[in-house]
Amino acid sequence: xxxxxxxxxxxxxxxxxxxxxxxxxxxxxxxxxxxxxxxxxxxxxxxxxxxxxxxxxxxxxxxxxxxxxxxxxxxxxxxxxxxxxxxxxxxxxxxxxxxxxxxxxxxxxxxxxxxxxxxxxxxxxxxxxxxxxxxxxxxxxxxxxxxxxxxxxxxxxxxxxxxxxxxxxxxxxxxxxxxxxxxxxxxxxxxxxxxxxxxxxxxxxxxxxxxxxxxxxxxxxxxxxxxxxxxxxxxxxxxxxxxxxxxxxxxxxxxxxxxxxxxxxxxxxxxxxxxxxxxxxxxxxxxxxxxxxxxxxxxxxxxxxxxxxxxxxxxxxxxxxxxxxxxxxxxxxxxxxxxxxxxxxxxxxxxxxxxxxxxxxxxxxxxxxxxxxxxxxxxxxxxxxxxxxxxxxxxxxxxxxxxxxxxxxxxxxxxxxxxxxxxxxxxxxxxxxxxxxxxxxxxxxxxxxxxxxxxxxxxxxxxxxxxxxxxxxxxxxxxxxxxxxxxxxxxxxxxxxxxxxxxxxxxxxxxxxxxxxxxxxxx
Amino acid sequence: xxxxxxxxxxxxxxxxxxxxxxxxxxxxxxxxxxxxxxxxxxxxxxxxxxxxxxxxxxxxxxxxxxxxxxxxxxxxxxxxxxxxxxxxxxxxxxxxxxxxxxxxxxxxxxxxxxxxxxxxxxxxxxxxxxxxxxxxxxxxxxxxxxxxxxxxxxxxxxxxxxxxxxxxxxxxxxxxxxxxxxxxxxxxxxxxxxxxxxxxxxxxxxxxxxxxxxxxxxxxxxxxxxxxxxxxxxxxxxxxxxxxxxxxxxxxxxxxxxxxxxxxxxxxxxxxxxxxxxxxxxxxxxxxxxxxxxxx
Numbered sequence: 118x119x120x121x122x123x124x125x126x127x128x129x130x131x132x133x134x135x136x137x138x139x140x141x142x143x144x145x146x147x148x149x150x151x152x153x154x155x156x157x158x159x160x161x162x163x164x165x166x167x168x169x170x171x172x173x174x175x176x177x178x179x180x181x182x183x184x185x186x187x188x189x190x191x192x193x194x195x196x197x198x199x200x201x202x203x204x205x206x207x208x209x210x211x212x213x214x215x216x217x218x219x220x221x222x223x224x225x226x227x228x229x230x231x232x233x234x235x236x237x238x239x240x241x242x243x244x245x246x247x248x249x250x251x252x253x254x255x256x257x258x259x260x261x262x263x264x265x266x267x268x269x270x271x272x273x274x275x276x277x278x279x280x281x282x283x284x285x286x287x288x289x290x291x292x293x294x295x296x297x298x299x300x301x302x303x304x305x306x307x308x309x310x311x312x313x314x315x316x317x318x319x320x321x322x323x324x325x326x327x328x329x330x331x332x333x334x335x336x337x338x339x340x341x342x343x344x345x346x347x348x349x350x351x352x353x354x355x356x357x358x359x360x361x362x363x364x365x366x367x368x369x370x371x372x373x374x375x376x377x378x379x380x381x382x383x384x385x386x387x388x389x390x391x392x393x394x395x396x397x398x399x400x401x402x403x404x405x406x407x408x409x410x411x412x413x414x415x416x417x418x419x420x421x422x423x424x425x426x427x428x429x430x431x432x433x434x435x436x437x438x439x440x441x442x443x444x445x446x447x448x449x450x451x452x453x454x455x456x457x458x459x460x461x462x463x464x465x466x467x468x469x470x471x472x473x474x475x476x477x478x479x480x481x482x483x484x485x486x487x488x489x490x491x492x493x494x495x496x497x498x499x500x501x502x503x504x505x506x507x508x509x510x511x512x513x514x515x516x517x518x519x520x521x522x523x524x525x526x527x528x529x530x531x532x533x534x535x536x537x538x539x540x541x542x543x544x545x546x547x548x549x550x551x552x553x554x555x556x557x558x559x560x561x562x563x564x565x566x567x568x569x570x571x572x573x574x575x576x577x578x579x580x581x582x583x584x585x586x587x588x589x590x591x592x593x594x595x596x597x598x599x600x601x602x603x604x605x606x607x608x609x610x611x612x613x614x615x616x617x618x619x620x621x622x623x624x625x626x627x628x629x630x631x632x633x634x635x636x637x638x639x640x
Numbered sequence: 641x642x643x644x645x646x647x648x649x650x651x652x653x654x655x656x657x658x659x660x661x662x663x664x665x666x667x668x669x670x671x672x673x674x675x676x677x678x679x680x681x682x683x684x685x686x687x688x689x690x691x692x693x694x695x696x697x698x699x700x701x702x703x704x705x706x707x708x709x710x711x712x713x714x715x716x717x718x719x720x721x722x723x724x725x726x727x728x729x730x731x732x733x734x735x736x737x738x739x740x741x742x743x744x745x746x747x748x749x750x751x752x753x754x755x756x757x758x759x760x761x762x763x764x765x766x767x768x769x770x771x772x773x774x775x776x777x778x779x780x781x782x783x784x785x786x787x788x789x790x791x792x793x794x795x796x797x798x799x800x801x802x803x804x805x806x807x808x809x810x811x812x813x814x815x816x817x818x819x820x821x822x823x824x825x826x827x828x829x830x831x832x833x834x835x836x837x838x839x840x841x842x843x844x845x846x847x848x849x850x851x852x853x854x855x856x857x858x859x860x861x862x863x864x865x866x867x868x869x870x871x872x873x874x875x876x877x878x879x880x881x882x883x884x885x886x887x888x889x890x891x892x893x894x895x896x897x898x899x900x901x902x903x904x905x906x907x908x909x910x911x912x913x914x915x916x917x918x919x920x921x922x923x924x925x926x927x928x929x930x931x932x933x934x935x936x
Binding site for chain 1: 791792793794796797799800803804806807808809810811812813925933
């Protein structure tokens with residue numbers, strides 16, 4: 118890292134690889150970017166930090182030609198350029214590795230790489246050589262013959278990187294690249310990033326994860342409410358420093374869960390649970406575990422290993438075999454009966470499964486019990502009671518919305534999540550099923566969701582927390598299990614696992630080194 | 641025995657020809673992401689255009705086929721305008737054009753009703769095997785289309801647009817242009833399928849001459865999983881069904897209407913079977929959805 122800092126200083130005389138001057142972009146009612154200046158040198162990794170809504174996405178969209186700035190200029194190696202489309206950005210040598218891969222799933226890697234280029238006949242054949250060359254040079258393992266739908270998130274990301282490099286990208290933007298990766302895959306990505314940097318390319322790295330920023334970036338630029346509020350070299354910086362710049366106040370990173378000795382009363386008992394997945398293949402192969410009162414049980418795993426099915430089975434949305442009891446009673450019935458029996462569900466897809474986007478905030482808040490007293494009298498809904506409770510919920514959970522009759526699709530992700538929490542926790546549930554509850558939320562909203570969940574455990578509720586964010590799992594859970602191929606490894610007391618050991622298990626390694634598995638010891 | 645078999649095959653190929661031509665056209669635009677339910681209408685206007693040019697003084701058969709393609713493409717241009725440019729619902733637009741096409745052809749074709757065509761497109765006799773040039777063209781086209789889709793840059797672009805238009809868009813592909821051209825080509829082929837009916841198979845003009853063949857072609861596309869070479873087999877399959885229908889019709893106590901309804905009943909059966917086998921999964925991922933930049 119010291120080496121690159123000196124490099125930066127040596128090249129100060131020549132113009133930077135990329136410079137943004139005074140970029141301003143206004144949308145009706147908001148200034149998304151306000152006079153933003155930013156530079157990246159050749160052979161440098163710049164981290165772009167900021168909370169949701171700080172203007173990072175807008176800035177990237179401008180760089181990648183999706184938006185035109187209202188004011189300001191983009192300069193490449195000292196030359197002002199106009200980026201009018203993503204294709205134009207690629208021509209200018211600006212590549213983007215998007216957060217969600219933009220690939221044709223049914224096609225092969227080679228076909229995806231040949232799209233928009235390649236030879237007239239047999240376009241996919243010509244690219245294999247280039248792929249091998251780039252793979253070897255930067256350690257990017259990619260099989261050109263593989264079908265994209267068969268690839269892991271990390272592999273898809275490598276295809277995106279190879280594609281950008283094939284188009285001659287000198288400036289590479291990585292938009293939250295690690296959000297879908299295991300820790301091991303993330304480390305592999307960082308090695309690739311360092312290779313690209315050593316080769317003189319410029320990288321813009323966007324991440325919420327401050328540890329990663331410190332590990333891989335040379336410099337950070339921090340955006341808050343559309344403005345650059347600071348920047349510094351990462352050498353000598355701490356997580357707390359960066360978080361404070363980003364949020365504007367100091368942030369506490371200590372473990373949120375103060376694990377105390379808890380009553381060991383079992384709440385949820387799951388025995389030999391089996392279920393079929395979407396394609397009729399086994400998704401759960403005999404899952405057994407116990408969740409205690411007041412416990413947060415974390416479930417780690419790479420998407421598609423049965424976590425979704427596990428939660429759907431418990432919520433009453435998916436047929437299954439096996440035995441489940443909640444507080445001593447067999448847990449059966451449909452989703453509505455289970456909700457009334459004390460099962461709350463914070464679903465994975467908060468927009469489409471958690472809400473009806475075109476319905477109002479008040480209607481969404483009433484989805485669980487609009488048909489019952491006190492929200493209904495006989496066959497008629499009591500709209501006044503519905504609205505009154507909606508106002509209470511909006512206030513209690515600090516849902517930022519123009520009004521309770523605003524369609525929920527107009528709310529930000531964090532506020533939609535608060536709305537769902539308010540609705541699901543209304544009935545004082547015994548069991549809370551929370552899937553990726555803070556995915557994509559900024560530090561402030563994440564913190565609020567975490568506090569609400571932990572508060573409920575104080576009252577004896579149990580939380581089954583499914584997350585791909587290992588830091589979240591480690592900071593909230595009492596015990597953590599890992600879903601691999603439809604089986605649950607563990608759960609292990611949180612004191613006995615680390616990011617690395619979880620990452621290994623997620624990748625399929627057996628937990629041979631971990632003692633005390635499922636012994637029920639809570640640290 | 642041999643003769644019966646050859647006759648069955650010749651007849652099946654003949655009925656299969658318009659099905660194959662129209663479904664190849666539909667495969668082309670559906671692989672690009674646009675559903676075209678208007679095939680029946682485009683076939684009808686193609687048939688009328690072909691017949692009108694062929695019976696005109698000095699009627700040139702090549703010109704007649706060309707007119708049919710142009711008429712089909714013209715109707716398809718409305719579909720492209722509605723669904724690609726204006727992003728209207730593809731299913732509703734297609735249905736409207738099916739009605740418009742058959743209705744317009746029936747109305748404009750009134751004066752040709754009952755008129756015979758003296759210069760019908762001559763069949764080829766390949767060693768006792770009588771076959772229409774249209775059939776040969778359709779068979780060759782299936783192979784060419786398969787090669788085009790799988791092995792050319794342009795075909796790859798088309799397939800990518802049908803699967804994930806956003807991915808193609810960021811790489812500089814003009815999604816709207818690709819889709820529009822595919823819809824026009826699909827409409828032109830439906831028109832040529834109509835020309836076959838007017839110039840060769842029936843060699844006359846009658847109202848509702850397409851008789852639901854366009855609808856069967858639409859279903860055939862799903863049945864064959866959007867694959868051109870399989871469409872040959874699918875068209876033959878339905879061709880054989882039509883042949884059996886004709887054969888059984890004459891000497892059977894069952895009313896003819898039952899036989900006439902048979903192909904459509906079988907379409908339902910075949911599609912249900914395809915659904916059970918999970919074949920809808922072969923549909924291009926972006927099929928039926930308008931593309932707008934910025935929506936991810």
